[in-house]
Amino acid sequence: AQTVTQSQPEMSVQEAETVTLSCTYDTSESDYYLFWYKQPPSRQMILVIRQEAYKQQNATENRFSVNFQKAAKSFSLKISDSQLGDAAMYFCALDSNTGKLIFGQGTTLQVKP
Amino acid sequence: EPEVTQTPSHQVTQMGQEVILRCVPISNHLYFYWYRQILGQKVEFLVSFYNNEISEKSEIFDDQFSVERPDGSNFTLKIRSTKLEDSAMYFCASSEAAQGSTDTQYFGPGTRLTVL
Numbered sequence: 001a002q003t004v005t006q007s008q009p010e011m012s013v014q015e016a017e018t019v020t021l022s023c024t025y026d027t028s029e030s031d032y033y034l035f036w037y038k039q040p041p042s043r044q045m046i047l048v049i050r051q052e053a054y055k056q057q058n059a060t061e062n063r064f065s066v067n068f069q070k071a072a073k074s075f076s077l078k079i080s081d082s083q084l085g086d087a088a089m090y091f092c093a094l095d096s097n098t099g100k101l102i103f104g105q106g107t108t109l110q111v112k113p
Numbered sequence: 114e115p116e117v118t119q120t121p122s123h124q125v126t127q128m129g130q131e132v133i134l135r136c137v138p139i140s141n142h143l144y145f146y147w148y149r150q151i152l153g154q155k156v157e158f159l160v161s162f163y164n165n166e167i168s169e170k171s172e173i174f175d176d177q178f179s180v181e182r183p184d185g186s187n188f189t190l191k192i193r194s195t196k197l198e199d200s201a202m203y204f205c206a207s208s209e210a211a212q213g214s215t216d217t218q219y220f221g222p223g224t225r226l227t228v229l
Binding site: 100 | 168221
């Protein structure tokens with residue numbers, strides 16, 4: 001069975017600081033993809049970043065980067081220079097080449113001015 | 114930038130009524146999906162659709178649910194006889210990937226379904 005676990009229901013960060021959101025997963029597949037999605041209060045799901053399991057290099061997108069530890073099945077998201085607009089629910093998701101995304105429970109990020 | 118659109122944004126219905134949720138995927142995408150999110154819970158996969166047929170469905174997607182691509186642009190989710198527990202946010206998503214690979218799924222803004 002494939003599972004995704006986000007153990008931090010809530011996190012907070014001071015504006016301009018850095019925060020890391022944790023995610024662990026489990027899959028028996030060797031080829032898979034991991035994603036972080038952001039869900040602001042509007043509840044739209046917005047893609048933040050994507051990582052292919054076969055790539056050793058950690059993905060980065062501007063202020064967002066991941067720490068992908070394949071052996072540990074860990075996929076954390078680092079947000080640098082946090083902005084007020086980063087406040088949202090963040091979901092980690094796994095796709096083991098099935099096209100079906102398995103989501104974690106989500107982490108609510110609060111950004112304090 | 115192309116995006117997935119969904120209508121309506123909010124649907125209120127009486128228990129036992131049929132509802133149809135509509136989605137327009139990104140035009141060159143081949144795979145289509147429906148997910149739901151009950152308030153305060155995680156997003157759950159319902160169904161995937163490719164080449165005019167269901168590729169995979171979850172145990173949530175029972176006989177009360179059906180999907181259809183009635184024309185070249187729309188992708189619909191029908192709930193035949195709604196229950197109170199169907200109240201949720203329903204997300205449509207699409208991806209470009211051909212079968213056997215994975216591509217990023219892009220989500221629509223969601224339809225909030227309220228069953229009274």
